[in-house]
Structures are given as structure tokens and as C-alpha cells.
Amino acid sequence: MTGERTYHHGDLRRAVLTAALDVIAADGPDALSLRDLARRAGVSHAAPAHHFKDRTGLLTAVAAEGYALFADALAEAPDLRERGVAYVRFALGHPAHFQVMFRPELHRADDPALLTARARATTALRAGVSGLPDASRGGDDRLAGIAAWSLAHGFATLLLSGNLDEPVGGRDPGEVFRALAGLVFTQEDDSDG
Missing domain, CATH: 1.10.10 (Arc Repressor Mutant, subunit A)
Incomplete structure (x- = not known):
């Protein structure tokens, strides 16, 4: 031995x-x-x-777990802006999952657990876009979804890499994201006031 x-x-x-x-x-x-x-x-x-089985199997399990946690976090958010905040907070709270989830070359794309969890997260993200007024969607839900995803993912990635340390300073990243989203998207309750 x-x-x-x-x-x-x-x-x-x-x-x-x-x-x-x-x-x-x-x-x-x-x-x-x-x-x-x-x-x-x-x-x-x-x-x-x-x-x-192997390293790819392990990374697939990490991604599937990440997407399941991510879907849960998104589902609790009432609108697109808050889904973006949940996105950013998920990335900051689960940086390892976040790194693996969005690198498809690291995992098995056909894994059933991964597909199920990713589909749940996608559904939660799309539900936020459908709540936007028509003017904010520009008549194209898919492009509006890409814009929202790009804003949240880009902001989260820049935070994680330290590129926004100075501009964000000691402010709450969720609050900063809310302000950024307000510059890009108008939500129903914004037009009421």
C-alpha cells in the first residue's frame, strides 16, 4: 500500500x-x-x-450545477432589470461556475442535466425581455434579449476581471447595474412616472 x-x-x-x-x-x-x-x-x-468519467465530465457537472443555480436566481427576479442584477450577483457569488458555464469548449453540449438547466436559465432570461414595453424591444425580442444579455454578461465579466474596480468604487454592483440598465432599457413602471 x-x-x-x-x-x-x-x-x-x-x-x-x-x-x-x-x-x-x-x-x-x-x-x-x-x-x-x-x-x-x-x-x-x-x-x-x-x-x-474525465475532466470534461467534471466541468460539465460544474456547468450544469451553475446553470441550475443561475436559473433559480433569475426566476426570483420580477423584471428584466432585476434579472440583470441577479445575473451580476450570481457571477460575483459563483465566479467558478460563471467561468465554466460560458465556455462551451469545456463541457459536453449534449449532457441532459446541462441542457435542462441551461433551458431553465434561458427561459427565465427571455421572460424578462417579454416584460419590456414594445419601444424598448424595438420590435425584436431576440435582439433585445441579446442586448440585455450582453449588458449583464459584459458588466459581470468586467467586474470579475477587476476592470471596473475604479469606476464602480465601493458602490453596490447591483445598484450600478440598475443605473446602466436604466440608460439602455425602459421598463413599464418607468413610463408611469
Whole structure:
């Protein structure tokens, strides 16, 4: 027997996912290795393959979990602006998931759990666009959705990369996003006042 720890783990799948999220948050998805994750979880180097098969399987599980959490966060928001705020807060609260979710080359596009979770998130995002007045949609829900997604995703990505540290300063990113969205989109209750 080698010096490697090989004990039974109560929830190996969760332990490996948690360790993967830690590695991704610190060093990015390219730093991920099943062997290293097994060491961190205190199991044999082959144990993670039982749950994920390979690195791509693990990253697919990270993306699927991320989209499910993301869909839940979006579903709680009452309108497009608040969905954007939820988008930004999700990215800041789950930076590892966020990094993997939007890099399709890292995961299996045909994975059923991933497809289901992504579809839920897409539905939640589209519901926000459908609540906009016609003038804000420009008659094209798809383009309005792309504009909203670009604004939220771009803002979140710039925040995560530190590019907005100075302009945002100590202000709440959600409040800053609300102001930005107000410059681009008019919502129903904005036209009432």
C-alpha cells in the first residue's frame, strides 16, 4: 500500500465538485486536474472518474450545477432589470461556475442535466425581455434579449476581471447595474412616472 489516502468518502461527488470550484475560482478551469482533486478530497486518484468519467465530465457537472443555480436566481427576479442584477450577483457569488458555464469548449453540449438547466436559465432570461414595453424591444425580442444579455454578461465579466474596480468604487454592483440598465432599457413602471 502506498502513502496515498484511500478511504471511503461520504459524498465524493460533492467533495470533488467543491474542490473543483475552489481550484477554478483561484486559478481558472485550465488548472483543473482529476488527480489533484482526488488528492484534495483524500481519495484514490481513480475515485473521481467513477462520478465524472474525465475532466470534461467534471466541468460539465460544474456547468450544469451553475446553470441550475443561475436559473433559480433569475426566476426570483420580477423584471428584466432585476434579472440583470441577479445575473451580476450570481457571477460575483459563483465566479467558478460563471467561468465554466460560458465556455462551451469545456463541457459536453449534449449532457441532459446541462441542457435542462441551461433551458431553465434561458427561459427565465427571455421572460424578462417579454416584460419590456414594445419601444424598448424595438420590435425584436431576440435582439433585445441579446442586448440585455450582453449588458449583464459584459458588466459581470468586467467586474470579475477587476476592470471596473475604479469606476464602480465601493458602490453596490447591483445598484450600478440598475443605473446602466436604466440608460439602455425602459421598463413599464418607468413610463408611469
